[in-house]
Amino acid sequence: MSSSAPNAVLSVSGIGKTYAQAVLSNIDLTLRRGEVLALTGENGAGKSTLSKIIGGLVTPTTGQMLFNGRAYAPGSRTQAEELGIRMVMQELNLLPTLSVAENLFLDNLPNHAGWISRKQLRGAAIEAMAQVGLDAIDPDTLVGELGIGHQQMVEIARNLIGDCHVLILDEPTAMLTAREVEMLFDQIARLQARGVSIIYISHRLEELARVAQRIAVLRDGNLVCVEPMANYNSEQLVNLMVGRELGEHIDMGVRKIGAPALTVKGLSRADKVLDVSFEVRAGEIFGISGLIGAGRTELLRLIYGADGADSGTVALGSPAKVVAIRSPVDAVRHGIALITEDRKGEGLLLTQSISANIALGNMPAISSAGLLNASDESALAQRQIDAMRIRSSSPDQLVSELSGGNQQKVVIGRWLERDCAVLLFDEPTRGIDVGAKFDIYALLGELTRQGKALVVVSSDLRELMLICDRIGVLSAGRLIETFERDTWTQDELLAAAFAGYQKRDALLDEAAPRDTL
Numbered sequence: 001m002s003s004s005a006p007n008a009v010l011s012v013s014g015i016g017k018t019y020a021q022a023v024l025s026n027i028d029l030t031l032r033r034g035e036v037l038a039l040t041g042e043n044g045a046g047k048s049t050l051s052k053i054i055g056g057l058v059t060p061t062t063g064q065m066l067f068n069g070r071a072y073a074p075g076s077r078t079q080a081e082e083l084g085i086r087m088v089m090q091e092l093n094l095l096p097t098l099s100v101a102e103n104l105f106l107d108n109l110p111n112h113a114g115w116i117s118r119k120q121l122r123g124a125a126i127e128a129m130a131q132v133g134l135d136a137i138d139p140d141t142l143v144g145e146l147g148i149g150h151q152q153m154v155e156i157a158r159n160l161i162g163d164c165h166v167l168i169l170d171e172p173t174a175m176l177t178a179r180e181v182e183m184l185f186d187q188i189a190r191l192q193a194r195g196v197s198i199i200y201i202s203h204r205l206e207e208l209a210r211v212a213q214r215i216a217v218l219r220d221g222n223l224v225c226v227e228p229m230a231n232y233n234s235e236q237l238v239n240l241m242v243g244r245e246l247g248e249h250i251d252m253g254v255r256k257i258g259a260p261a262l263t264v265k266g267l268s269r270a271d272k273v274l275d276v277s278f279e280v281r282a283g284e285i286f287g288i289s290g291l292i293g294a295g296r297t298e299l300l301r302l303i304y305g306a307d308g309a310d311s312g313t314v315a316l317g318s319p320a321k322v323v324a325i326r327s328p329v330d331a332v333r334h335g336i337a338l339i340t341e342d343r344k345g346e347g348l349l350l351t352q353s354i355s356a357n358i359a360l361g362n363m364p365a366i367s368s369a370g371l372l373n374a375s376d377e378s379a380l381a382q383r384q385i386d387a388m389r390i391r392s393s394s395p396d397q398l399v400s401e402l403s404g405g406n407q408q409k410v411v412i413g414r415w416l417e418r419d420c421a422v423l424l425f426d427e428p429t430r431g432i433d434v435g436a437k438f439d440i441y442a443l444l445g446e447l448t449r450q451g452k453a454l455v456v457v458s459s460d461l462r463e464l465m466l467i468c469d470r471i472g473v474l475s476a477g478r479l480i481e482t483f484e485r486d487t488w489t490q491d492e493l494l495a496a497a498f499a500g501y502q503k504r505d506a507l508l509d510e511a512a513p514r515d516t517l
């Protein structure tokens, strides 16, 4: 066994896992004390499965593990945690109806003769949250009321409480804002200095390069390399992960841009979205860029009727006809779809098959006189599985058995078959591997060729620059500037993203002039 490696904390050898098919084969890997080991690979490559084996959630079919030189075969997550091997899972694991504090200390509530001390709990929670920079959140808040990024931070904070020798972070930043990512990186550095070993899973190459010393790449359940991070530049990393060249460009195909399909006028809500107007034509991709909190998701939610606007109108078609959208049901009836980043909130039914989930939004297409046609349902699902390369054994496979990125593809697939003229995408490629991203771009191109109008919100500027015909920049709730394809540069887009805040600060200064100056 490879336990003889210097500073080995954990070593796995010959680890394999077989469900209906083999998903991991013969993995040999050693984790060193105080290192950050990046683990990467395509959606469905087996990253989460390997983590769950180490974290005690999944029993391997073959192989052994050693922890600090002793045989290690955890029977449960609790057993692994007792030894200080902890894991932040890709899917959130919190109880939404309990408070932040209760979620943090679920396993060991501070108590006195059987009574939970509220005050003690609160104090401990504040301390734990400060560690991850969440000191602004009241620990009595119910977790369900927090945004998804904050929930992720609570999950991370929970795992930093108590003894921790090995920490597995499975896509920890997929839902975090830039500031939260920085907090997490600070934490990682601190843990590392204490000798904690970390396995860091992510599809974001720039993060891996920043945080990890070594990189391990899985492809189809096999470990294809374990090497020092410094041996690779980002292009080589992509090739390594995907096993094919992707290049910087994508051909979105020949597209015809038609008449206006969506016309938004003066849309406002509180201080989040301020007087936003724009137009998207059939066959066009309109990107929305901006900093976190600029109002991008809020804007999409207003158009979709998920929140009510204070003022403004949404009109469809050409000539534009104003439609009353008071709820998502109205939106869907008018042919507007919203595809969000929140898989669970999106109503993905984990205990149902891929075909059932894809069919969910598409009843009219596969039922006649109210009867569901199972073979049509299957054919529909198979079409999406092929189009998006959803890694699965069949359309009947349960969604809960899919990897995280492949679940995301099912969410998208559900809407693609629907007859919607306007599709709103909020961070469509989060958690999706680099290769699959290009599949999704191709799919967006296909939608535009069908004459649909697309609005895409993304934090990834390069992504927007790659796929959009125009990019509007939101800043402090206002649509500051709109750029046409080929007239933008990354710097100009960034400058616009900040512009609204400077303007707002200037106005505030005017309203309340300072004594000095």
Ligand SMILES: Nc1ncnc2c1ncn2[C@@H]1O[C@H](COP(=O)(O)OP(=O)(O)OP(=O)(O)O)[C@@H](O)[C@H]1O
Binding pocket: 019, 020, 023, 041, 042, 043, 044, 045, 046, 047, 048, 049, 050, 090, 391, 392, 400, 401, 402, 403, 404, 405, 406, 431, 433
């Ligand atoms: N309980 C299960 N039953 C059957 N197959 C499963 C089960 N859990 C995972 N798989 C399969 O194992 C493979 C690896 O999944 P895993 O979640 O480890 O991938 P991943 O590398 O974490 O992908 P992602 O980047 O999308 O998160 C997938 O093809 C998945 O469908």
Ligand SMILES: [Mg+2]
Binding pocket: 047, 048, 049, 090, 170, 403, 404, 405
């Ligand atoms: Mg995963």
